[in-house]
Every structure is written in C-alpha cells, then in structure tokens.
Amino acid sequence: MGPSARAAAAKTRALRASREQGTVRCNMGLLDYVKYRLWAAQQYPDPDLIYKYGGLFSLTGYLRSCASPDLTKEILRRYGAKIHPDAFPVGPWVVIHEAIHDFSNLEVGPYSHIGKEVFLDLTDKIIIGEGVALGMRATVLTHLNVGEWPGKPTAKLIPKKQAPTIIEKGASIGAHAVILCGVRVGAFSVVNAGVVVDRDVPPCTIVTSSEYKAPYQMPLKLFRKYLEP
Numbered sequence: 001m002g003p004s005a006r007a008a009a010a011k012t013r014a015l016r017a018s019r020e021q022g023t024v025r026c027n028m029g030l031l032d033y034v035k036y037r038l039w040a041a042q043q044y045p046d047p048d049l050i051y052k053y054g055g056l057f058s059l060t061g062y063l064r065s066c067a068s069p070d071l072t073k074e075i076l077r078r079y080g081a082k083i084h085p086d087a088f089p090v091g092p093w094v095v096i097h098e099a100i101h102d103f104s105n106l107e108v109g110p111y112s113h114i115g116k117e118v119f120l121d122l123t124d125k126i127i128i129g130e131g132v133a134l135g136m137r138a139t140v141l142t143h144l145n146v147g148e149w150p151g152k153p154t155a156k157l158i159p160k161k162q163a164p165t166i167i168e169k170g171a172s173i174g175a176h177a178v179i180l181c182g183v184r185v186g187a188f189s190v191v192n193a194g195v196v197v198d199r200d201v202p203p204c205t206i207v208t209s210s211e212y213k214a215p216y217q218m219p220l221k222l223f224r225k226y227l228e229p
Contacts, residue, residue, distance in 0.1 A: 044068065047075050060096040067092050079103050084130075086110035091118065098123040098143070105142075108132075109169065124162045124181070129169035135193065139178045140165055153222040168203070 044066075051059050059079065066072050069089030076090060077083045080102030083090070087108045093116055096103065105122040108114065109129045115136035120126055124142035128134065143162035146154050163182030167173065171185045174193030185191065186203030196210040220227075 044071060047071075047078065051079070056099055056102065060099055063091075063094055063096055065093065076103050076106065081106040081108070083108040084110040084112075088113045090114045091116055093117045095119045097121045115175070121181070125164040127164060127166045129167060129171070129187070131170045132167050133172040134167070135173055135175035135177065137176050138173050139176075140167070141179065141181045143181050153226065154218070156222065157218060171201075 045062070047059060047062070050062050054061075056079065059075065063072055063075060066075070069092050072092050072094060073083060073087070073090040076096075081104065083106070087110055090108075091114060094114065095117065097119065099105070099122045103122065105125045106120060107125065107127045109132065111130060112128050112132040112134070114120075114128070114134045115138065117137045118134055119137070119139040121139075121141045121143060126140050126142060134140070142165050143160070144158070145160045146152070146158050149155075161181060165179055165181055166184045167179070168185060168187040168189075170188040172190045173179065173185070174191055174195065176194045177191045178196045179185065179191070180196070180198045183197055183200060185197065185201045186205060188204050189201045190206045191197055191201065192206070192208050195207055197207060198211065201207055
C-alpha cells in the first residue's frame with residue numbers, strides 16, 4: 001500500500017471514529033433528555049389525566065406535593081376556584097380539604113397571596129378579598145364537627161356547623177394562624193402568627209393573641225353511662 005493509500009485509510013478511520021463519538025454524544029444527550037422528561041412527568045404530571053383517572057380526590061392529593069405555585073394556581077382555577085388573574089401564585093404545597101365536586105368554594109381577589117402549606121377547608125365558601133396576605137401554614141376552616149359516633153354526648157352540646165369564612169381586603173394573616181368557621185376578618189386587620197380567631201375581627205384591628213375563654217365543665221350526666229366501669 002502506497003503512502004497515499006495509507007493516508008486515505010487513516011483519514012477514513014479517523015472519520016469513522018469521529019462519527020462514532022458523535023453518535024455516542026448524541027445518544028447520551030437523548031438519554032439525558034428522556035431521563036429529564038420522565039422526572040418532569042413525575043414532578044409535574046398532566047392534571048387532566050390525574051382528574052380523569054383519579055377524580056378530584058387525587059387532584060387535591062397532587063396539590064399537596066406540587067412544588068410550583070403557578071401550576072397550583074392554574075389547577076385551582078381550571079377546576080372551579082374563582083381566582084383573579086392578578087392574584088399572586090398560590091402556595092405551593094397547599095392542602096385542600098372537603099372539596100367534593102370542584103374548587104368553586106374558593107374565591108381569591110387580585111394581589112392576594114396564599115403562602116406555603118396553607119390549609120383551606122372548602123366545606124363552605126372561603127372568600128379572600130383584594131390584597132390579602134395569608135401566611136404559610138395558616139388554616140382557614142368553614143365547618144365544625146366533633147365526630148360521627150352515634151350517640152356521642154358532646155355532639156349534643158356542640159352540633160355540627162358550617163358557614164362561609166371571609167377575609168376582607170388588605171387583611172394580613174400570620175403564619176400558623178387558625179381562622180375558625182364563620183369568622184369575618186375585617187379590612188386591613190392583622191392577625192398575628194399562631195393566633196386562633198374564633199370571632200369576627202373589626203376592620204383595622206391587630207389581633208395579638210388568642211382570646212381567652214375560661215374552661216367549663218360539661219354536665220356529667222351526659223357521660224355517666226359511658227364512664228361507668
């Protein structure tokens with residue numbers, strides 16, 4: 001084989017090796033892309049498929065693990081919540097309780113913020129006005145139920161209840177605060193972190209601590225047959 005032939009053979013081998021390396025790089029790129037798509041499908045699955053095969057219960061379960069505030073807001077709106085387009089992204093990791101058919105019991109006004117891991121009880125309506133700040137892990141309740149055990153004595157004293165809970169415009173609710181069912185928090189009021197609110201809050205009021213109520217003894221005659229050995 002002459003020098004020119006050897007040079008041509010070497011050039012062919014080099015070209016073949018270059019092509020093989022390019023193919024490997026291409027395959028590695030494709031493999032990484034497939035891995036990413038599988039990861040993305042797990043992290044951000046199609047909400048319509050979740051609803052189709054698991055119903056609203058599965059969708060609320062997904063919201064607890066969804067790390068995207070924008071996607072959380074979009075899912076809530078898509079399935080009935082009345083969230084103003086100018087409201088800030090929701091959550092993430094929100095807990096939706098007692099949403100039976102859809103999220104239509106939730107209303108959120110413009111420029112309102114719902115923080116991380118907020119608990120929203122949609123047994124009845126939750127109305128969040130314009131410019132409200134709902135701190136992380138706050139709880140908003142719309143129903144009261146001490147239990148369904150037949151003949152439970154405390155159920156006679158504390159009957160089941162549900163009512164809309166309203167947070168008016170400009171109000172701020174601190175982290176871990178609890179707003180009980182039927183409460184109206186007035187405009188531009190502030191509820192400090194960790195406070196339990198069991199009565200209406202007038203506008204422009206700061207609630208610094210939970211209102212104290214003295215404990216009271218329930219009538220023992222209601223429990224006699226349950227407490228006797």
